[in-house]
Amino acid sequence: MAETLSSNVVNYLVWRYLQEAGFGNAALQLSRCWIRDPDTLPFAKNTEPHTLIRLLQDGMCFDQLQAEACNTELRYRFGADHGRPYSVRNGALLTLDKGIPAHELAAEANGAVQEPLPKKGVKRKKAKPTNGVEPRPEPEVNGDAMDIDQNGTTHVTNSVRAESEAMASEAESGTVTELPISTLSIGQDAEIQTEVVADLTPDTVFIPRPKDFDSVLIHTSWGPSESPVLLAAGKSLLQVHLVEKELNGEMVSPIRTVDIPLSINNFEITALCWHSRGEMTVSAREQCFNEVGEKMMKDKLVKLIDGGTNSQVISSQAGLVNTLRWNAEKELLLSISTDGEKGSIKVWKNASDAIPAWTEFTDTAIFDALWISESAFVVCGIELFKIYEVNDALTTQRTLDTQITWETLRYDSSSGIVAALGMEGQTSYLGILHPNDSINLQTHVYPDQYLTDLDFRVKTAPNALTNGSSVPSVLLATSSMSGAARIWDANEPFKCVKKLPTTDDTQAFKVAFSPDGLLLAAAGPDAVTVWDVERREVPIAAWRAKDWASDKWNPGIDGEFSLGWHPDGSKLSIALGNQIAIIPVPR
Numbered sequence: 001m002a003e004t005l006s007s008n009v010v011n012y013l014v015w016r017y018l019q020e021a022g023f024g025n026a027a028l029q030l031s032r033c034w035i036r037d038p039d040t041l042p043f044a045k046n047t048e049p050h051t052l053i054r055l056l057q058d059g060m061c062f063d064q065l066q067a068e069a070c071n072t073e074l075r076y077r078f079g080a081d082h083g084r085p086y087s088v089r090n091g092a093l094l095t096l097d098k099g100i101p102a103h104e105l106a107a108e109a110n111g112a113v114q115e116p117l118p119k120k121g122v123k124r125k126k127a128k129p130t131n132g133v134e135p136r137p138e139p140e141v142n143g144d145a146m147d148i149d150q151n152g153t154t155h156v157t158n159s160v161r162a163e164s165e166a167m168a169s170e171a172e173s174g175t176v177t178e179l180p181i182s183t184l185s186i187g188q189d190a191e192i193q194t195e196v197v198a199d200l201t202p203d204t205v206f207i208p209r210p211k212d213f214d215s216v217l218i219h220t221s222w223g224p225s226e227s228p229v230l231l232a233a234g235k236s237l238l239q240v241h242l243v244e245k246e247l248n249g250e251m252v253s254p255i256r257t258v259d260i261p262l263s264i265n266n267f268e269i270t271a272l273c274w275h276s277r278g279e280m281t282v283s284a285r286e287q288c289f290n291e292v293g294e295k296m297m298k299d300k301l302v303k304l305i306d307g308g309t310n311s312q313v314i315s316s317q318a319g320l321v322n323t324l325r326w327n328a329e330k331e332l333l334l335s336i337s338t339d340g341e342k343g344s345i346k347v348w349k350n351a352s353d354a355i356p357a358w359t360e361f362t363d364t365a366i367f368d369a370l371w372i373s374e375s376a377f378v379v380c381g382i383e384l385f386k387i388y389e390v391n392d393a394l395t396t397q398r399t400l401d402t403q404i405t406w407e408t409l410r411y412d413s414s415s416g417i418v419a420a421l422g423m424e425g426q427t428s429y430l431g432i433l434h435p436n437d438s439i440n441l442q443t444h445v446y447p448d449q450y451l452t453d454l455d456f457r458v459k460t461a462p463n464a465l466t467n468g469s470s471v472p473s474v475l476l477a478t479s480s481m482s483g484a485a486r487i488w489d490a491n492e493p494f495k496c497v498k499k500l501p502t503t504d505d506t507q508a509f510k511v512a513f514s515p516d517g518l519l520l521a522a523a524g525p526d527a528v529t530v531w532d533v534e535r536r537e538v539p540i541a542a543w544r545a546k547d548w549a550s551d552k553w554n555p556g557i558d559g560e561f562s563l564g565w566h567p568d569g570s571k572l573s574i575a576l577g578n579q580i581a582i583i584p585v586p587r
Helices: 007-021 024-033 051-070 102-108 168-173
Strands: 146-148 154-156 205-207 216-222 230-235 237-243 255-259 267-276 279-289 295-305 310-315 321-327 332-339 342-348 358-362 366-371 376-381 384-390 394-399 405-412 417-424 427-433 442-445 451-456 475-480 484-489 495-501 510-513 519-523 527-532 541-544 561-565 571-576 579-584
Touching: 007 024, 007 051, 205 255, 216 237, 216 267, 216 561, 216 571, 216 579, 230 579, 237 267, 279 321, 321 366, 332 366, 342 366, 342 376, 342 384, 358 384, 358 394, 376 417, 405 451, 417 451, 417 475, 427 451, 475 510, 475 519, 484 519, 510 561, 519 561, 519 571, 527 571
Parallel strands: 267 321, 366 405, 451 510
Antiparallel strands: 146 154, 205 579, 216 230, 230 237, 230 267, 237 255, 267 279, 279 295, 295 310, 321 332, 332 342, 342 358, 366 376, 376 384, 376 405, 384 394, 405 417, 417 427, 427 442, 451 475, 475 484, 484 495, 510 519, 519 527, 527 541, 561 571, 571 579
């Protein structure tokens, strides 16, 4: 039988919520009308922080489940607009009504409220301002310690009394002292869903699926900022999608699709890379038959020019290419092929050469490669992690010792840090090659099940994360099948800055920062989650596949999944099988 809530329990939960949300003056008034010291109630010590919020959220979930099971309407509807979350005073911290500590309010009203406990915290020195902005103080809880786990989430270990931050005159003076703060930063606790999470689903626009039943989508890639089109490629498929700047699902044709003609037939695009506006190289595997009817496969490098309206085969000597990388500074094209069980590296002096200028082979297969300077590139694969240098000859710069199969590479040009995703058996690894320790590949067993993707944030000016600490100079985001994304400080391997639960704890196959570095998206076939990494751990927006009929989006079909940002950061694209969805993201 369910426990019956008494008025004392309800009042206590409300009192605790008012404290935790920063409304200390309201909590004080409640205690005056009810009980002098609510923490003396027998059940108080067993009540975890944010219990009222959890109870309400559980009730909302139960109401939804009941409505679905009984085919009835929801009993509780609050709509998408919940109004302004909080009033803001003295920066980004929530404050009490008058910004005055509760015991002072009580003294003014001749009330009988317990004196605040003495502070035990360590005094902080005055912090130097960053970019002319005074850093905000960290929350304190009656001087008692707060437990901070590795993802930066703060857990209050003691009940919070009705106290406030410094009065405005103190805050303006710039002196940072031991303040009796009982407030939380906006977005401090991801479990308090007080801010609206925008629903991106209704504004989604779907690209019509190919009419050719033999077509299979494998790759999608947004062009550079000067050519912001979406390229779709795969088996018997090579198209450019021109997307309107302002999307509206009611528009007659918000997306215009153009088929790119190739001078080959029965092809499959195995790799591609952009060079500049309207120019790129693709690797195409052509299926053909000889004079006796035997099937043959021919691999060709094809250059697309004039915005894809023209194409020309530039080489038939690249092999089965799985990776193409363009070096714009030196106009070098890097191609990675698999010849049997070995890897093949070819470097072309430009995108029009029929014969590669340099060729090198590895003893095991290569899965990924990236340029890390004008003349150096890194490759990874089965127990393989190497750096090559291209000058007058192609030479091995460094070979790093590893027993792990590395599948994906990312490079941050501002710091020179290389990050890698690896697997050994059923164990996922995160790898970091830092320029301060360039002869050792640092590895870390990934804490969540099955690491799936990683992405560096572009270099931005210093700001503050939601936990009040300075943003690390190099942020690395990772996704996993466990239903969570993580943000790491790549400058301090392996320090996890945040753990971010995805929408409905769904699997995330891909993760990507927006071009300006302000937003982070993690996506899988079932959902897309978008966070503002500067503001809070709670997502700012979410997209759910279940809100669409299967003829629009079917998350259960087989195929390659991809995620990408429009160059201006206004839209996201996701693709699975032959399905492509364009999702506007409000900024």
